[in-house]
Amino acid sequence: MNSQLDRNAKGVYLITVTPFTDSGALDLASTDRMVDFCLDKGVTGLTILGIMGEAPKLTMEESRTFVKQVLARVNGRVPVVVGASSPGFAPMKELTQSVMALGAAGVMVAPPSTVRTDDQITAYFDMVNETLGADVPWVLQDHPVATGVLMSTGVILKILKNSPGCVMLKHEDSPGLAKLSAIRAASDKGELKRVSILTGNGGGLFLPEELTRGADGAMTGFAYPEMMVDVCAAHAAGNVERAHDLFDAYLPLARYEQQANIGLAVRKHILMKRGVIASEAVRKPGPKLSAQDMADIARLTARQDKRLAELG
Secondary structure (H helix, E strand, O other): OOOOOOOOOOEEEEEOOOOEOOOOOEOHHHHHHHHHHHHHOOOOEEEEOOHHHOHHHOOHHHHHHHHHHHHHHHOOOOOEEEEOOOOOHHHHHHHHHHHHHHOOOEEEEOOOOOOOOHHHHHHHHHHHHHHHOOOOOEEEEEOHHHHOOOOOHHHHHHHHHHOOOEEEEEEOOOOOHHHHHHHHHHHHOOOOOOOEEEEOHHHHOOHHHHHHOOOOEEOOOOOOHHHHHHHHHHHHOOOHHHHHHHHHHHHHHHHHHOOOOOHHHHHHHHHHHOOOOOOOOOOOOOOOOOHHHHHHHHHHHHHHHHHHHHHO
16 A cells, blocks of 8 residues: 655656557557656656646546456555546546545645636535545645646645645646645645645646745656756755756647647657657647657757766
């Protein structure tokens, strides 16, 4: 049984892709290779069935099969968080109970696009608390680009105060540095219990700045998870310039991978090139890369390798 998520979680919780075969079936052999690859690169935890994990394209049975495969391969070595966002509470409860019984460390919940006002948002998360129960640690995902829901700093503080089970904020608002600073300051002043803050913002596009503002690490995806691991480690060791230098070396490829609509196809293509997954297939409806896209990626990767060699 994995240890459960807690308020002091730090490091890199990598948002994984969901590997498929060329025909679109779950690829469990590639899933095992992907887990081994992530752990080999030094991640602190994994987050599966996130927005980049194509969760809405999986059946409930496939979701369970995939979670089971990942948890079996991880075998308690790192915590695994499972995305449990759902427009309805019955599927959220069913998936949560099932993955927690399999050994997940917690679940992640984003607001549905149907909630708009501050009152609606806080009422929704009151129902989330009721649905998950007191024993399930959960992550609040603040990702307006994906959800269309804008949660102000005040609303997030209110949700955190009302939610004893919420131990982590996945901070992905942009611009969001002021919000991150305000939430960290509130817990530093004792206005609410400390929560772990891990940042997303697309492959960690603001990771060094977010760490300086008090983030505990990253919860995002990128085909080079070692970037986040090495940047967080350098920053934690007080070597902030080194953290920025490493980050800068990967930034052009991270930026390329963050293009709306094709980003997941870019990530899967690179992971296939790195020998991690057998197919770059994205489930329909999904994008396909052109020959020109692949040439761009090859050039950026070569430049990245050269820069990292210079940094040593």
